[in-house]
Amino acid sequence: MKRYLPYLLAGTLFGFVLVKSEAASWYRIQEMFHFQSFHMFGILFSAIATGLVSTQAIRLFGRRHVSLDGQSIDIPEKPPGRKNYIYGGLTFGIGWGLIGLCPGPVFALVGTGSIGALAVLAGALHGTWLYGALKEKVPH
Amino acid sequence: MNTLIEALYAPWPWYVAGPLIGLMVPLMLFIGNRSFGISNNLRHLCAITQPRQVEVDFFKYDWKEHTWSLVFVIGTALGGFLAGVVFANPHPVALSAAALAMIHSWGFAAPSGNLVPVELFTPSVRNLTFLFAAGVLVGFGTRYAGGCTSGHAITGLSTLQLASVYAVIGIFTGGLISSWLLAPQLLQ
Numbered sequence: 001m002k003r004y005l006p007y008l009l010a011g012t013l014f015g016f017v018l019v020k021s022e023a024a025s026w027y028r029i030q031e032m033f034h035f036q037s038f039h040m041f042g043i044l045f046s047a048i049a050t051g052l053v054s055t056q057a058i059r060l061f062g063r064r065h066v067s068l069d070g071q072s073i074d075i076p077e078k079p080p081g082r083k084n085y086i087y088g089g090l091t092f093g094i095g096w097g098l099i100g101l102c103p104g105p106v107f108a109l110v111g112t113g114s115i116g117a118l119a120v121l122a123g124a125l126h127g128t129w130l131y132g133a134l135k136e137k138v139p140h
Numbered sequence: 141m142n143t144l145i146e147a148l149y150a151p152w153p154w155y156v157a158g159p160l161i162g163l164m165v166p167l168m169l170f171i172g173n174r175s176f177g178i179s180n181n182l183r184h185l186c187a188i189t190q191p192r193q194v195e196v197d198f199f200k201y202d203w204k205e206h207t208w209s210l211v212f213v214i215g216t217a218l219g220g221f222l223a224g225v226v227f228a229n230p231h232p233v234a235l236s237a238a239a240l241a242m243i244h245s246w247g248f249a250a251p252s253g254n255l256v257p258v259e260l261f262t263p264s265v266r267n268l269t270f271l272f273a274a275g276v277l278v279g280f281g282t283r284y285a286g287g288c289t290s291g292h293a294i295t296g297l298s299t300l301q302l303a304s305v306y307a308v309i310g311i312f313t314g315g316l317i318s319s320w321l322l323a324p325q326l327l328q
Contacts (some may be wrong), residue, residue, distance in 0.1 A: 003172075004211040007292055008280060010168065010255040011215020011216045012216070015217060015222075020151060026257055030242070030319055031239035036238040038154070047162035051295065052300070071239060073170070078301045085286070086307070086309065087285075087310065088285025088286065091280055092277065092280075092282045092284075093312060093315040093319070094277055094281070094314040095314075096314070096318070097323060098319075098326065099270075103288045106275075106278075107178065108220030111219065112190075115261075119272045122275065123271065124278045124282075127279025129196070132183070133196050133198075135198055137169055
């Protein structure tokens with residue numbers, strides 16, 4: 001159990017930030033897609049910049065570095081492809097632009113006791129299952 | 141001390157929140173050489189609950205190896221509870237004037253204290269059906285694309301992966317289509 005504690009704490013920080021920054025807000029997502037505020041773009045750009053600098057630092061200096069549980073750190077590559085990323089992204093984006101919640105904020109809002117977010121989660125599980133069932137039939 | 145407590149209740153500016161979210165990428169690598177991403181958990185939850193009679197291959201794997209990831213999203217929900225209930229912001233979302241005017245034209249009132257509008261999230265049959273249906277798109281799309289905002293836009297772009305560039309182009313295009321063309325019609 002103890003080895004999972006760091007993940008619980010990291011996840012708690014993530015959920016806390018999603019709510020405090022209002023990235024888990026339908027209002028902020030509509031505002032973002034209509035370019036009416038810099039707020040969400042600021043979050044995304046500064047998050048990517050932070051991730052970029054820190055992972056490049058790990059790549060440059062990290063050869064001797066190991067994770068807390070003793071593994072050597074390597075940054076995994078996403079499988080090659082194009083269609084699945086574009087079509088999948090489009091499908092997800094259409095849902096996101098309507099209900100203003102992507103998967104992280106869904107979990108964060110379920111934590112606040114939102115029945116609506118629970119309905120989104122139930123839908124997302126069914127959508128995930130549908131993809132698993134139709135995987136061979138959709139273009140990749 | 142008082143300012144610290146006030147900061148826990150207040151909304152956080154992008155330059156505090158963004159770097160903290162970005163730090164999840166090296167943090168997960170540091171904790172256990174893991175790739176930061178949320179939507180994989182939807183697959184794990186399907187793998188846990190799939191009945192034996194159904195047996196879709198995509199969900200036949202040892203989900204217990206991904207317990208760390210499920211623990212992470214339990215934490216995300218806990219963090220949501222702490223930030224949204226225990227340390228709830230007493231003020232409504234401070235939307236820009238342009239966004240306020242837009243949602244008014246869609247028939248939505250100004251934010252009243254919740255992160256999500258009551259017009260869309262009050263648990264009526266119509267709302268829950270709509271949220272479920274859009275959730276299906278989110279679940280299908282994220283697994284089709286192999287990631288969501290966290291796995292592609294944050295982890296993927298910050299580790300310079302072409303796959304994530306495609307995914308983010310798709311995600312943003314889809315979001316623009318639905319928030320400009322569909323939302324004003326469907327949410328009325």
